[in-house]
Amino acid sequence: MENRVEGGQVVSLAPTFSLAAGQRARGQFSSPAREKTNALGKFHMRTEDFQGLEEQVVQKGLCTACGLCVGACPSGCLEWDMEQEEPYLSGECLACGICGLACPGALIPLPLLEKKFFGRARAQEEEYLGVYTALLRGHAKDESLRRASASGGMTSALLIYAMEQGLIDAAVLAGMDQQRPWRTLPLLARTPDEIRKAAGSKYQLCPSLAGLKQAKPGEKLAVVGLPCQVHGLRKLAASGEAEGLSNNIVFILGLFCGANTSYRVTEHVIGEFSDVRLEDITKLVYRGGRDSQDIKLLCTDGSVTTISNLDRVSNYLWLIRDRCRMCPDWTAELADISLGDIFAGGQEGPWKKIPHWNGFIVRSQKGGELVEHARQAGAIAVGPLEEAAFYGNIGFESKKHGAVYNLQQRSRHGWPTPDFGCQFNWRHRKRAPFRIDLTE
Ligand SMILES: Cc1cc2nc3c(=O)[nH]c(=O)nc-3n(C[C@H](O)[C@H](O)[C@H](O)COP(=O)(O)OP(=O)(O)OC[C@H]3O[C@@H](n4cnc5c(N)ncnc54)[C@H](O)[C@@H]3O)c2cc1C
Ligand code: SF4
Numbered sequence: 001m002e003n004r005v006e007g008g009q010v011v012s013l014a015p016t017f018s019l020a021a022g023q024r025a026r027g028q029f030s031s032p033a034r035e036k037t038n039a040l041g042k043f044h045m046r047t048e049d050f051q052g053l054e055e056q057v058v059q060k061g062l063c064t065a066c067g068l069c070v071g072a073c074p075s076g077c078l079e080w081d082m083e084q085e086e087p088y089l090s091g092e093c094l095a096c097g098i099c100g101l102a103c104p105g106a107l108i109p110l111p112l113l114e115k116k117f118f119g120r121a122r123a124q125e126e127e128y129l130g131v132y133t134a135l136l137r138g139h140a141k142d143e144s145l146r147r148a149s150a151s152g153g154m155t156s157a158l159l160i161y162a163m164e165q166g167l168i169d170a171a172v173l174a175g176m177d178q179q180r181p182w183r184t185l186p187l188l189a190r191t192p193d194e195i196r197k198a199a200g201s202k203y204q205l206c207p208s209l210a211g212l213k214q215a216k217p218g219e220k221l222a223v224v225g226l227p228c229q230v231h232g233l234r235k236l237a238a239s240g241e242a243e244g245l246s247n248n249i250v251f252i253l254g255l256f257c258g259a260n261t262s263y264r265v266t267e268h269v270i271g272e273f274s275d276v277r278l279e280d281i282t283k284l285v286y287r288g289g290r291d292s293q294d295i296k297l298l299c300t301d302g303s304v305t306t307i308s309n310l311d312r313v314s315n316y317l318w319l320i321r322d323r324c325r326m327c328p329d330w331t332a333e334l335a336d337i338s339l340g341d342i343f344a345g346g347q348e349g350p351w352k353k354i355p356h357w358n359g360f361i362v363r364s365q366k367g368g369e370l371v372e373h374a375r376q377a378g379a380i381a382v383g384p385l386e387e388a389a390f391y392g393n394i395g396f397e398s399k400k401h402g403a404v405y406n407l408q409q410r411s412r413h414g415w416p417t418p419d420f421g422c423q424f425n426w427r428h429r430k431r432a433p434f435r436i437d438l439t440e
């Protein structure tokens with residue numbers, strides 16, 4: 001396994017926060033899995049050590065590849081297998097149970113966590129979007145950031161604002177591997193420039209929470225995560241274990257996630273729809289090219305190759321990771337702020353992404369304050385967005401209908417499925433055209 005840090009990008013990391021030396025020997029540890037009960041009730045997973053996590057999550061195909069077990073393990077004995085896309089034991093496990101408590105693979109008590117972090121259960125009208133205080137649209141005011149980003153650049157703009165104001169010291173992000181530029185890598189960004197360079201969606205699994213391992217004690221952090229990653233961070237915080245780490249996480253910015261795929265899918269799509277050799281790629285942009293959703297490949301000879309969104313998405317539909325097919329959280333329902341795209345259309349024709357805008361959801365008080373302060377400082381532009389605008393999104397279908405269907409089918413056959421602590425029902429929801437005034 002490689003072990004390097006390049007330009008702030010992490011491949012395999014040495015632990016920077018650790019237990020006191022006296023606590024390290026097996027048996028001397030107060031095992032949270034064995035001895036304590038906590039806010040998670042029956043969702044307090046009883047894995048005493050990493051072997052338990054492997055058996056109950058990884059080997060059952062329930063690992064989301066979030067990277068949190070690697071990032072939160074206090075002994076630093078876990079690493080990420082970049083080829084198999086799963087955690088592995090590289091040192092001595094102290095049997096503290098923290099990885100099992102935090103893991104969002106098998107047990108995700110959504111209603112419990114919602115109540116704990118937002119102070120209430122979702123109302124009936126919040127059934128599909130989760131608890132929120134505001135539904136909004138917006139974009140970064142910095143036009144170059146806005147255009148280089150996945151949607152409107154709100155995510156990067158909020159992070160840069162928070163860092164410039166001293167609210168955070170670093171941000172846990174998904175970057176690209178400089179050696180293999182078509183592959184993702186966890187990234188701990190400590191400068192606005194690093195945040196800016198990491199802008200853009202990577203439609204590929206990234207165990208970005210492994211990047212937590214690189215944070216220094218006391219460093220104030222923001223984390224950008226997909227819904228499953230937010231589940232893990234909230235579980236860890238609710239467990240009361242690894243408190244130092246959880247307390248350092250000041251903001252959780254969640255991305256909407258319709259589904260995700262392995263790096264192998266990206267390699268396959270490049271092989272299937274272009275003549276480009278992987279070793280000639282210098283940069284891959286998932287949203288570049290003609291309709292802002294194509295894959296753009298830049299090569300050593302200066303050439304640029306584009307793979308159409310149609311080819312990419314039609315392949316992705318068949319090649320989605322299995323655990324993602326059982327994931328009904330589309331809008332990162334436990335984040336402080338959740339950010340996605342806006343799709344317009346409806347009765348007039350096919351739904352199409354509105355370029356350079358975010359639809360986003362404010363959930364927590366501190367999330368709302370961050371948005372308001374960044375708006376007042378001129379870092380972002382913000383306006384209202386109708387609820388109907390969210391339901392034209394492809395992720396709404398894949399999660400609130402597709403994943404719910406898959407969960408029901410698999411449970412009926414007794415296959416391993418994640419338990420979200422609630423029942424999901426689905427009914428037809430006619431897509432309604434909505435008004436969106438994009439003037440500022
Ligand atoms: C796999 C995936 C599926 C998505 N599905 C949908 C969808 O169905 N509907 C929808 O509206 N939006 C979806 N999004 C979100 C959307 O693509 C944008 O990320 C979001 O709108 C934020 O845009 P932005 O311009 O504010 O972000 P930017 O300012 O460009 O910042 C994006 C941030 O996301 C982080 N990031 C990128 N890729 C990953 C990754 N794989 N894992 C973890 N962090 C990552 C980067 O580190 C960066 O900091 C998806 C994103 C991903 C990664
Ligand atoms: S967090 Fe680390 S030390 Fe603790 S049980 Fe898991 S692998 Fe072992």
Ligand code: SF4
Nearest residue numbers: 063064066067069103
């Ligand atoms: S914590 Fe995340 S990466 Fe680790 S086993 Fe669980 S789901 Fe997989």
Ligand code: SF4
Nearest residue numbers: 227228257260324327
């Ligand atoms: S679909 Fe769910 S499990 Fe898969 S990456 Fe997205 S949030 Fe994680």
